[in-house]
Amino acid sequence: xxxxxxxxxxxxxxxxxxxxxxxxxxxxxxxxxxxxxxxxxxxxxxxxxxxxxxxxxxxxxxxxxxxxxxxxxxxxxxxxxxxxxxxxxxxxxxxxxxxxxxxxxxxxxxxxxxxxxxxxxxxxxxxxxxxxxxxxxxxxxxxxxxxxxxxxxxxxxxxxxxxxxxxxxxxxxxxxxxxxxxxxxxxxxxxxxxxxxxxxxxxxxxxxxxxxxxxxxxxxxxxxxxxxxxxxxxxxxxxxxxxxxxxxxxxxxxxxxxxxxxxxxxxxxxxxxxxxxxxxxxxxxxxxxxxxxxxxxxxxxxxxxxxxxxxxxxxxxxxxxxxxxxxxxxxxxxxxxxxxxxxxxxxxxxxxxxxxxxxxxxxxxxxxxxxxxxxxxxxxxxxxxxxxxxxxxxxxxxxxxxxxxxxxxxxxxxxxxxxxxxxxxxxxxxxxxxxxxxxxxxxxxxxxxxxxxxxxxxxxxxxxxxxxxxxxxxxxxxxxxxxxxxxxxxxxxxxxxxxxxxxxxxxxxxxxxxxxxxxxx
Ligand code: BG6
Numbered sequence: 001x002x003x004x005x006x007x008x009x010x011x012x013x014x015x016x017x018x019x020x021x022x023x024x025x026x027x028x029x030x031x032x033x034x035x036x037x038x039x040x041x042x043x044x045x046x047x048x049x050x051x052x053x054x055x056x057x058x059x060x061x062x063x064x065x066x067x068x069x070x071x072x073x074x075x076x077x078x079x080x081x082x083x084x085x086x087x088x089x090x091x092x093x094x095x096x097x098x099x100x101x102x103x104x105x106x107x108x109x110x111x112x113x114x115x116x117x118x119x120x121x122x123x124x125x126x127x128x129x130x131x132x133x134x135x136x137x138x139x140x141x142x143x144x145x146x147x148x149x150x151x152x153x154x155x156x157x158x159x160x161x162x163x164x165x166x167x168x169x170x171x172x173x174x175x176x177x178x179x180x181x182x183x184x185x186x187x188x189x190x191x192x193x194x195x196x197x198x199x200x201x202x203x204x205x206x207x208x209x210x211x212x213x214x215x216x217x218x219x220x221x222x223x224x225x226x227x228x229x230x231x232x233x234x235x236x237x238x239x240x241x242x243x244x245x246x247x248x249x250x251x252x253x254x255x256x257x258x259x260x261x262x263x264x265x266x267x268x269x270x271x272x273x274x275x276x277x278x279x280x281x282x283x284x285x286x287x288x289x290x291x292x293x294x295x296x297x298x299x300x301x302x303x304x305x306x307x308x309x310x311x312x313x314x315x316x317x318x319x320x321x322x323x324x325x326x327x328x329x330x331x332x333x334x335x336x337x338x339x340x341x342x343x344x345x346x347x348x349x350x351x352x353x354x355x356x357x358x359x360x361x362x363x364x365x366x367x368x369x370x371x372x373x374x375x376x377x378x379x380x381x382x383x384x385x386x387x388x389x390x391x392x393x394x395x396x397x398x399x400x401x402x403x404x405x406x407x408x409x410x411x412x413x414x415x416x417x418x419x420x421x422x423x424x425x426x427x428x429x430x431x432x433x434x435x436x437x438x439x440x441x442x443x444x445x446x447x448x449x450x451x452x453x454x455x456x457x458x459x460x461x462x463x464x465x466x467x468x469x470x471x472x473x474x475x476x477x478x479x480x481x482x483x484x485x486x487x488x489x490x491x492x493x494x495x496x497x498x499x500x501x502x503x504x505x506x507x508x509x510x511x512x513x514x515x516x517x518x519x520x521x
Contacts, residue, residue, distance in 0.1 A: 016053045016448055016456045023459040025058030026136035026172075027127050029120065031111065031151050032143040033063030033074070037178065039081040042142060045451040047082040047100050051092055053456075058132030062105045064120060074106035111143070112150050117158035124160070135164065135171030138458055142178050145187075149194040156198030163203075176205040176458050179270055180261060181467075184483065185476040192469050205458050206467040210271040212450030215409040215439070217465070219278040219380070220292075222407070222415065229405075230283075232384070234359045239402065242366045242381040242518055243275055246373040248325050250498070251347070255338025262345045267369040269479045273300065274467075275409070276365060279380055280355050289464040293471055300474035302357040311485035316494060316506045318348030320372040323498030330372055330498035344490045347371045350506035351482070352513075366510055368517065372498035377520040378409035392430060399423075399431040404518070413447070414438040 028046065030038055046061060063074050079097055086092065092100060107123050109116020127133045139155055141148055152175070155161055163172050175195065182188025195204050210216050223230055232238070245267055251258045258266065277296035284291040306314060321332040334341050348370030355365065384403040392400075397420075404418040416436045423429045439447065457465055486492065494503035501519055510517055 016049065016452060022054040022056055023456070024136055025056040025131075025133050026138055026459060027060045027062055027124055027133045028138045028140055028455075029062045029064055029107075029124075030140045030142060031064050031147075032141070033065040034067050034069075034077070035142055037142045038063075039077075040085050041451050042140065042455075043078050043081045044085045045449060045455055047078075047086060047092060048090065048449070049452055049456065050100050050103065051096050052090075056132075058127075058134060060103050060105060060127050060131055060133055062107055062120070062123060062127070064107045064109060064111075064116070066108070066110055069106050069108065071104065071106050075101040075104045078104055111147050112154070114154055114157060117154045117160065121158050121160055134169065135166070137171075137173045139173070139175040140178075141175065145180055145183070145191075148177065148191055152194050152198050161198045161203065172203075172461065173199075174203050174205055174458060174461070175199055176207055176455075176466075178207055180257075180265060181206055181270075181472055182476060183260070183265065185473060185480045188472055188476045192473065196469075201469060202463065204466075204469070205454075205463055206469075206472055207454055208270045208274050208467055209450040209454065210274050211465040211467075212452075212454040213409060214447035214453075215407070215413045216275060216278065219275070219407060224283050233382075235361050235363045237384055238363055239383045239385045240364045240366060240513075240515060241279060242368070242379075242383065243272055243279070244367075244377060244379045244381070244518075244520070245272055245275075245369040246375060246377045246501075246520070247369075247371050248373060248376050250320070250325075250330060250372050251333070251336055251339075253337075255336055258347075259339060259343060259345050263347055263349045263369055263371070264479060264482060268349055268351070268367065269475055270467075272367055272369060273475045273478075275378075275380060276353075276355075276367070277471075279382075279407075280360060280365075282359070287464070289462065289466075290468075292464055293468045297468070297471050297474055298357075299355060300471065300478065302355045302360070303353055303478050304356055305478060305481035306485065307481075308485040308488065311482050312489070312492075314352040314509070315482055315486075316348075316350040316503060316509050317346035317486065317492060318350075318370060318494050318496045318503040318506065319343070319345065320347050320370075320498040321495045323372070323500065325372050325374070325499040332498070333371075344493050346486075346493060348373075348496060348502045348506070350502060350509050352509060353478075364513065364515075366515070366517070368502065368506065370496075370502055373501060374499055375520055376411055379518075379520060380407040380409070381405070381518045382407075383515075383518070392428060396428045397430050399429075401432050406518070408520075412438070413440070 030042060032038060049055060079101055105123060107120045128135045141151060143151060161173050163170060182191050277299045280299045281295040284295045319333050323330055333339060333347050334343055351367040353365045382405040386402045400420045406416045408414050414437050416434045418432050418434055420430045421433045423431050454465060494505045496503040
């Protein structure tokens with residue numbers, strides 16, 4: 001089912017495959033196949049792909065997992081997941097479910113048992129012969145980070161990462177690695193080195209699902225497909241930038257993971273840094289994967305590492321206590337199941353960073369993210385400077401704020417521009433008004449799910465939206481400079497009531513610069 005897009009009277013086909021042709025056949029081997037991510041995200045996404053977009057016959061999914069299952073039991077488990085987690089308006093009928101199930105296979109093994117990988121190799125050969133996968137493989141590591149290295153090593157030892165040429169056809173092997181990618185720079189470097197011993201960099205796809213969001217990709221389209229904004233996109237016109245990733249949910253059932261990561265590793269190191277890079281980068285020479293990623297890395301290199309004093313001045317850590325979120329009572333973080341009652345893990349971060357280059361010198365970037373905030377909202381706010389000379393008298397401009405451009409990533413995806421207008425009447429009174437663009441209204445279609453976009457790109461071998469080795473390490477370097485200083489002062493956590501916009505200290509962080517947070521309306 002290919003969706004049709006109508007914008008400004010132009011009808012276009014919307015296909016997940018970039019050149020409208022289905023990808024080559026392949027087997028996707030999921031490590032961590034019985035885990036939460038696979039059940040909630042990967043299986044429904046793969047089922048959706050297989051159903052709504054043309055996929056070659058020779059497309060198979062292999063689970064590599066410890067649990068004592070076989071093909072039949074794994075198929076039943078997968079069908080239950082897709083029935084539970086696929087959106088209500090896009091469920092698969094009985095026949096489509098059976099078709100999907102026939103593509104699923106199970107390989108039972110411990111991650112550290114080399115025999116299991118040999119069995120996997122035999123199964124992959126069989127799928128090539130009997131189902132026409134052409135020997136192409138995508139290894140999907142949806143595994144806990146501590147097991148990544150052993151899985152990678154064993155894939156290598158079993159010869160499964162090799163791209164072989166047979167009968168004039170060169171089969172390919174790729175690996176998709178989920179976040180968290182390391183816990184700090186050292187562990188990320190180790191994981192990169194482990195990957196590098198087995199795979200070439202162009203076989204490695206480090207996933208950050210924010211890059212799969214249409215609205216995140218649209219930052220590039222907005223900046224580089226329009227003439228009028230780019231000349232203003234610099235320190236001559238922009239006063240400051242805010243990036244907000246607010247969530248109204250708490251940590252759910254992920255206490256163990258969250259206790260060790262906190263908001264800075266969970267959200268800032270990856271998703272927020274990616275959004276920041278797209279907002280700040282120079283125009284790439286082309287839209288090739290490396291041209292784009294070269295520019296993103298330059299942004300990360302232009303962010304100075306913070307000293308201990310700067311961390312004290314420019315960062316605020318928060319943790320939620322009991323409150324009310326969206327009308328419902330919420331318990332405090334320390335009361336969540338599995339959380340240490342004296343935990344100092346941050347569930348909220350506010351930061352001020354600079355990108356020290358010609359374009360952005362002296363423009364502060366204020367970043368905020370947190371759990372149990374009043375609403376779910378991801379936005380980039382470009383706050384332009386005031387007019388150089390105000391002709392209107394202060395009483396006439398009471399309702400006026402300087403121009404502001406807001407890129408709404410979610411949930412109300414769109415773009416809005418605030419500008420001044422004269423209030424009709426004899427008096428010269430001005431007010432700020434909004435010019436709004438909404439994806440839903442303009443295009444009338446549902447954007448593809450972030451995972452769908454990324455898995456599809458992995459299948460066609462386009463790594464543009466995936467994170468390169470130097471990029472991930474550059475980002476960790478910045479985060480390490482902050483977490484190292486925090487470790488020296490573990491008591492520097494500030495509490496905020498669930499359902500509020502974070503601790504008071506975060507307001508001070510921006511207000512002391514004569515600015516204010518732009519909270520979603
Ligand atoms: C994940 C984080 O990467 O992103 C979660 O681990 C967070 O803690 C989630 O809730 C947010 O994703 P989205 O797409 O809902 O903004």
